[in-house]
Amino acid sequence: MTHEHQGGARGWSAARKGVWSRLRFTSLRLRLVVVFGLVALTAAVSASGIAYWLNRESVLTRTQDAVLRDFEREMQNRAGALPQHPTQDELQRAAGQMANSSQRFTVLLVATDPDGRTVYGSSGGLNGFSLQDVPVSLRDAVTERQKITSTNKYPHHMYWLRTVDEDTPYLVAGTRVIGGGPTGYMLKSLEPEAKDLNSLAWSLGIATALALIGSALLAHAAATTVLKPVQRLGVAARRLGEGKLDTRLRVSGTDELADLSHTFNKAAEALEKRVADMAARDEASRRFVADMSHELRTPLTAITAVTEVLEEELEFEGGGIDPMIEPAVRLVVSETRRLNDLVENLMEVTRFDAGTARLVLDDVDVADQITACIDARAWLDAVDLDAERGIHARIDPRRLDVILANLIGNALKHGGSPVRVAVREDPGEDGEGAGDGGTVVIEVRDHGPGIPEEVLPHVFDRFYKASASRPRSEGSGLGLSIALENAHIHGGEITAANSPEGGAVFTLRLPRDVSARSSEDPTGDAGDEGAEGDA
Amino acid sequence: MAPVPSLLLIEDDDAIRTALELSLTRQGHRVATAASGEDGLKLLREQRPDLIVLDVMLPGIDGFEVCRRIRRTDQLPIILLTARNDDIDVVVGLESGADDYVVKPVQGRVLDARIRAVLRRGERESSDSATFGSLVIDRSAMTVTKNGEDLQLTPTELRLLLELSRRPGQALSRQQLLRLVWEHDYLGDSRLVDACVQRLRAKVEDVPSSPTLIRTVRGVGYRLDPPQ
Numbered sequence: 001m002t003h004e005h006q007g008g009a010r011g012w013s014a015a016r017k018g019v020w021s022r023l024r025f026t027s028l029r030l031r032l033v034v035v036f037g038l039v040a041l042t043a044a045v046s047a048s049g050i051a052y053w054l055n056r057e058s059v060l061t062r063t064q065d066a067v068l069r070d071f072e073r074e075m076q077n078r079a080g081a082l083p084q085h086p087t088q089d090e091l092q093r094a095a096g097q098m099a100n101s102s103q104r105f106t107v108l109l110v111a112t113d114p115d116g117r118t119v120y121g122s123s124g125g126l127n128g129f130s131l132q133d134v135p136v137s138l139r140d141a142v143t144e145r146q147k148i149t150s151t152n153k154y155p156h157h158m159y160w161l162r163t164v165d166e167d168t169p170y171l172v173a174g175t176r177v178i179g180g181g182p183t184g185y186m187l188k189s190l191e192p193e194a195k196d197l198n199s200l201a202w203s204l205g206i207a208t209a210l211a212l213i214g215s216a217l218l219a220h221a222a223a224t225t226v227l228k229p230v231q232r233l234g235v236a237a238r239r240l241g242e243g244k245l246d247t248r249l250r251v252s253g254t255d256e257l258a259d260l261s262h263t264f265n266k267a268a269e270a271l272e273k274r275v276a277d278m279a280a281r282d283e284a285s286r287r288f289v290a291d292m293s294h295e296l297r298t299p300l301t302a303i304t305a306v307t308e309v310l311e312e313e314l315e316f317e318g319g320g321i322d323p324m325i326e327p328a329v330r331l332v333v334s335e336t337r338r339l340n341d342l343v344e345n346l347m348e349v350t351r352f353d354a355g356t357a358r359l360v361l362d363d364v365d366v367a368d369q370i371t372a373c374i375d376a377r378a379w380l381d382a383v384d385l386d387a388e389r390g391i392h393a394r395i396d397p398r399r400l401d402v403i404l405a406n407l408i409g410n411a412l413k414h415g416g417s418p419v420r421v422a423v424r425e426d427p428g429e430d431g432e433g434a435g436d437g438g439t440v441v442i443e444v445r446d447h448g449p450g451i452p453e454e455v456l457p458h459v460f461d462r463f464y465k466a467s468a469s470r471p472r473s474e475g476s477g478l479g480l481s482i483a484l485e486n487a488h489i490h491g492g493e494i495t496a497a498n499s500p501e502g503g504a505v506f507t508l509r510l511p512r513d514v515s516a517r518s519s520e521d522p523t524g525d526a527g528d529e530g531a532e533g534d535a
Numbered sequence: 536m537a538p539v540p541s542l543l544l545i546e547d548d549d550a551i552r553t554a555l556e557l558s559l560t561r562q563g564h565r566v567a568t569a570a571s572g573e574d575g576l577k578l579l580r581e582q583r584p585d586l587i588v589l590d591v592m593l594p595g596i597d598g599f600e601v602c603r604r605i606r607r608t609d610q611l612p613i614i615l616l617t618a619r620n621d622d623i624d625v626v627v628g629l630e631s632g633a634d635d636y637v638v639k640p641v642q643g644r645v646l647d648a649r650i651r652a653v654l655r656r657g658e659r660e661s662s663d664s665a666t667f668g669s670l671v672i673d674r675s676a677m678t679v680t681k682n683g684e685d686l687q688l689t690p691t692e693l694r695l696l697l698e699l700s701r702r703p704g705q706a707l708s709r710q711q712l713l714r715l716v717w718e719h720d721y722l723g724d725s726r727l728v729d730a731c732v733q734r735l736r737a738k739v740e741d742v743p744s745s746p747t748l749i750r751t752v753r754g755v756g757y758r759l760d761p762p763q
Contacts, residue, residue: 297618301640302550305558309645338714340640362709362725363754372721394754397710398722 022029029223029526033216038045040215046216047157057452063193067103068173071186072097079184080177083113091121091182099123099331103188106296108134111182117382129187134172135163142183155227162190169194172250214493229257233264245272279370290350296301296343338354345478348402349462352485359396359489361515365441366423373404382417383408391425393440394513399486403494406479407444407506414505415446426509442508450498459496460484483508490514540654541565543584545575545601546616547593547753550638555588558643564650569685572596574605586650589633590616590625599631606632610689616641622720629730635717636727652718657690665700667748667759672700681739691716695728699749699759701736708756732757 036400086094091109098107106129109121122129131139141159148155160173167394169190176183177429232249239247249261311333313321321329351357367387374383404421411419426439458464463477480494487494494512499505546552549570554564567582569575572593579587587605591598602613615628624740630637633650637717657677664673671680677693677721679686688696699716707715713723716731736743751759 186681294618297639299550302548302554304640305551305554307641309558311560343640360724360726364710369721376720398724401722 013049029220029227031217032223032226035217036219036222037212040211043209043210052197052201052204055200059193059197060162060190063188063190064171067105067171067186067188068158068160070101070103071098071105071107071173071184072175074101075175075184077178078455079182080107082111082177082182083489084181086119086182087113088119088294091119093121094182095121095123098184105186105188108185108187109182110185129185131185132243132257133165133187134185136520137161137162138172138174142176142185208334216431226257229261233257233260236264236268239270240271245275256312286350286353289346290354293343293350296339297347300340300343303336304340307333317362342478345482348482349478349485352482352489357485357489359514360398362397363392363394364397364400365389366393368443369397369400370404370421370442373401374408379408379412379419382412382419384418384420386420387423391423391440392402392512393510394515395490395510396514399489400510402446403483403486403508404442406483407508410480411444411446411448411504411506415448417448420445425512438512440510440512442510443508444508445499445503447503450502451496451504456496456498458496513520539563539565539583540650541567541582542588542650543575543578543582544568544588545570545572546588546590546592546600547571548590549592555641555643555646557587559647559650560645562643564593564647572601575601579605579609583601584611586611586653587613588615588616588646588650590618591628592618599627601618601674602628602633604632610687610692612647612656612683612690614653615647623726625726626730629726629731632689632734634689634731636724648718653690655718656694656716665703667700667703670748672696679739686738688735688738691731692738695731695735696739696759699757703759703761706755706758712756728757 034219038470076099078098082090084093095107095109098109099105107121107123108129108131110131111119111121113119120131138159138161142156145155146152146157155161156176156178158173158175163172171190172187173188174183174185236247236249245268248265251258251261251265256324310321310329313335314326314329348357367385367389370385374380374385408419408421420443422443422445424441424443426441454489455464458484460480462481484494486511487508490510491500491514494509495507496507497507540628542559544552544555544559546555546567546568547570552568552570557566559566567578569578572595575587578584589598589601593601597605598615599682601676602615605611605613612634613632615633616637616639617624617628618639623634634653637646637649663675666672666673669682673679674697677686679693679696694716695712698712709725710721710723712728713719713725717723717727719727732749733743736746736749740746740748748760750760752758
């Protein structure tokens with residue numbers, strides 16, 4: 001369960017990371033769009049604001065001038081022609097005539113009739129224009145009699161103002177006929193003008209919106225032209241990181257990005273050359289080791305055959321060998337065997353490095369293989385085997401033997417007996433992709449002091465010795481490395497750890513059926529892994 | 536069969552030839568040596584050895600070619616000495632008709648054990664015969680006839696057929712066959728069995744590509760079907 005949870009959390013955080021990186025990636029785009037939008041908005045709003053304001057003033061002023069001129073003329077012509085104290089009927093008729101002028105305004109005339117009563121004459125329309133509709137300030141200004149000075153020749157002037165009644169703008173004006181005539185008020189609806197101005201405002205708003213959208217699109221395009229090469233650069237850099245060193249960018253144009261691409265290409269080229277150089281040198285040294293071990297084999301074959309003869313002489317009772325030179329012969333015999341092992345291991349390593357190692361698969365009983373391996377090396381007394389027969393696996397028996405011999409041999413040498421070897425089956429976790437066969441887990445545990453923490457990461461290194469001062473041991477220094485390579489070529493793994501109860505634990509995991517697991521050539525992979533491990 | 540087996544060792548390297556000759560002689564074999572494939576083939580005709588130990592890397596005609604030429608006329612056992620146990624060498628060697636192989640650097644005792652195991656394959660045993668369709672195996676005469684004609688089998692092929700025919704209808708794993716026929720330990724190379732079965736099929740089956748006698752049992756090994 002814990003494992004699943006961990007997996008889930010990891011998946012979630014990975015998803016979040018993905019979202020974050022995308023957001024971060026688009027932020028340049030976002031910023032560009034925002035800035036472009038702001039600039040466009042400011043420009044469009046101020047331009048249309050000014051245009052609207054100018055237009056409004058000129059339209060209103062023109063209308064107003066025409067209306068007022070008309071009203072003034074009508075006042076002079078019609079109201080001025082009235083007697084000083086007209087009757088209600090006269091006033092009403094005059095108001096109607098005035099309202100019939102070309103400007104279509106509503107007129108209200110106020111006067112006192114011959115009886116001293118205030119009479120009103122209205123042209124009707126506009127819901128009955130009454131004195132209440134005229135703002136008090138205007139009435140006061142109109143009725144107030146002003147001093148006549150050099151600059152002000154008349155006691156009464158025409159006054160006007162704009163009001164809004166129920167969302168409809170009106171122009172209200174009033175004046176008094178000089179010399180005690182009726183007071184006239186005029187109400188003109190400015191709705192047509194307001195409508196015109198409204199539609200102008202709409203047009204300007206739409207234009208602003210269009211400018212905004214246009215600027216956003218422009219910003220987007222600009223961002224794309226910048227980000228496309230950046231993205232290409234990112235992809236190329238990732239490919240380069242994945243080891244595809246022949247990755248190059250197409251350089252177009254002469255801008256900074258092209259310059260960057262050019263630099264990238266040069267860096268990739270230099271890197272490729274360097275890696276190729278190193279690979280060539282590596283290859284040469286590997287071939288040298290391979291050739292050398294080949295060459296060593298021929299004399300070794302001859303020497304081995306002869307040392308066996310010497311060995312038999314040693315074992316022969318009452319031997320034919322001079323006791324004086326017997327130690328020398330023994331040394332030659334034992335060191336020849338060592339040299340043999342070393343060359344054998346070197347050959348094995350070079351085969352892994354060259355990627356020519358192949359699996360020879362067979363169906364085997366794992367417990368039988370372990371028993372045979374222990375038995376063949378006379379380790380039965382020192383090894384405590386906990387394995388049930390019946391765990392079958394399709395593996396390379398020779399390579400399993402190499403792994404086991406190295407792990408158990410290492411445990412016996414450094415840990416001391418009893419060494420415990422346990423085999424169990426892992427039905428295969430769904431996440432591991434271990435195939436349908438599951439995994440065979442072989443655990444080799446010793447009862448020694450364990451492996452020091454600082455040594456633990458290096459136990460599989462070639463020729464790694466726990467301490468420089470340690471005397472050379474029996475082994476070639478390649479054993480665990482070869483065991484690991486042999487596990488890798490099966491698609492398996494070996495891990496080293498210290499047991500909480502003391503002692504080192506080496507855990508070997510092998511897929512039960514290698515051929516089912518990788519239908520493609522498994523050795524190519526193993527060769528690569530070997531090369532990686534070596535680097 | 537001569538009481539002391541006589542061997543022909545074909546090996547170009549002087550040191551190895553001398554050392555192996557010394558070692559094998561001490562193990563009680565009669566050893567004749569040749570430094571090249573051509574010399575080896577000439578000696579073979581003159582001396583009629585019981586077994587050939589053949590190096591793969593030879594000047595002139597190489598070990599594989601020598602092996603193939605011997606097989607054209609002779610069924611005597613051949614053990615290859617491969618300098619590398621690179622798989623291609625082993626496979627090509629087994630295909631060209633070798634009975635077994637030993638990887639250099641060779642231990643004299645291992646080579647001796649292999650030689651003795653191969654030689655034992657030709658020894659006679661119980662006197663009875665078995666018939667599988669048109670195939671008649673005469674265990675007393677150590678001969679196999681198909682449709683009345685004598686088949687030329689190497690001792691290894693013959694031993695493999697005998698072991699299979701002793702348990703008709705029963706599948707034998709490659710490891711079992713390696714122990715029974717080659718007397719290898721638990722690390723025997725299963726390709727020896729596969730290569731030998733291929734060669735045997737080529738000789739005893741009517742259509743080698745669709746065998747009716749020696750059947751492959753997937754995941755296990757091989758089985759000789761009893762006569763229908």
